[in-house]
Amino acid sequence: MTPPLRHHGQPPRRPNIGISPDWTEAGEGNPFARYELKAVYSEAVLRAGGLPFVLPYSDDPTCVEAYLDRVSGVLITGGAFDINPVAYGDTAREGMGPMKEARTAFESALMRAALKRNMPVLGICGGMQLLNVVLGGTLYQDIGRELPEAREHEQKHDRTHPQHPVDVKDGTLLAEAVGKGQLMVNSTHHQAVKALGNQVVASAVSSDGVTEAIESSAHAFALGVQWHPEYMLTTLPVHGGVYKVFIHKARDYRR
Numbered sequence: 001m002t003p004p005l006r007h008h009g010q011p012p013r014r015p016n017i018g019i020s021p022d023w024t025e026a027g028e029g030n031p032f033a034r035y036e037l038k039a040v041y042s043e044a045v046l047r048a049g050g051l052p053f054v055l056p057y058s059d060d061p062t063c064v065e066a067y068l069d070r071v072s073g074v075l076i077t078g079g080a081f082d083i084n085p086v087a088y089g090d091t092a093r094e095g096m097g098p099m100k101e102a103r104t105a106f107e108s109a110l111m112r113a114a115l116k117r118n119m120p121v122l123g124i125c126g127g128m129q130l131l132n133v134v135l136g137g138t139l140y141q142d143i144g145r146e147l148p149e150a151r152e153h154e155q156k157h158d159r160t161h162p163q164h165p166v167d168v169k170d171g172t173l174l175a176e177a178v179g180k181g182q183l184m185v186n187s188t189h190h191q192a193v194k195a196l197g198n199q200v201v202a203s204a205v206s207s208d209g210v211t212e213a214i215e216s217s218a219h220a221f222a223l224g225v226q227w228h229p230e231y232m233l234t235t236l237p238v239h240g241g242v243y244k245v246f247i248h249k250a251r252d253y254r255r
């Protein structure tokens with residue numbers, strides 16, 4: 001009789017992952033300001049082998065550093081808001097959406113400090129756009145107005161299903177995560193990367209020329225994807241590779 005399979009040794013250590021939440025001000029019908037984190041983000045980190053920690057905002061640099069002393073990777077989530085174009089040397093034009101200045105201030109400080117430590121950073125959707133801006137790049141403020149030939153990037157159907165293909169560039173971190181060539185992605189954005197930041201590489205592009213993923217060649221792992229892989233972990237499991245590589249790099253960061 002073959003011996004029962006036994007668990008050989010400990011499972012890999014779960015690296016702590018700091019996650020930026022969304023913020024809603026108190027107001028009409030909402031007596032209390034609140035943070036919000038869509039469960040798909042923490043679930044994706046857990047499934048990839050990480051330990052998620054929500055990071056409430058702070059404008060105190062010592063608090064940001066204290067957060068980073070306790071995590072091995074930072075996940076900057078998306079949200080239904082836009083980055084103030086002043087951050088990338090522009091002025092707001094028609095088509096710009098609402099801003100969340102406190103959120104952008106905190107996420108920018110957290111991202112800059114993590115990059116300074118060469119700590120793994122993953123930016124999702126708006127988080128990818130922030131990564132490009134923090135690294136010195138710019139954004140199209142509204143695809144509809146500035147790239148009229150572009151396809152629809154704000155899908156009307158459920159995010160668990162894709163909207164369009166992108167071409168993942170060979171030899172990139174993203175290709176290591178999900179494979180090179182065509183990848184079907186969901187799409188929930190009206191802005192896009194315009195000029196790439198310093199030492200930033202476009203690791204995936206849509207057929208209409210919109211940059212769909214970026215990564216820094218100056219950091220061990222600084223990756224941004226314009227889509228939401230966390231919604232497609234069961235419908236298109238290949239997307240789990242984005243979080244798996246992120247968590248693997250985070251585990252290596254704090255050996």
Ligand SMILES: N[C@@H](CCC(=O)NCCCC(=O)O)C(=O)O
Pocket residue numbers: 077078079080081082083124125126127129188189190191192
């Ligand atoms: N400014 C960006 C925001 C894109 C983004 O993060 N969308 C996420 C949808 C809302 C959510 O999941 O909370 C843009 O629109 O281009």
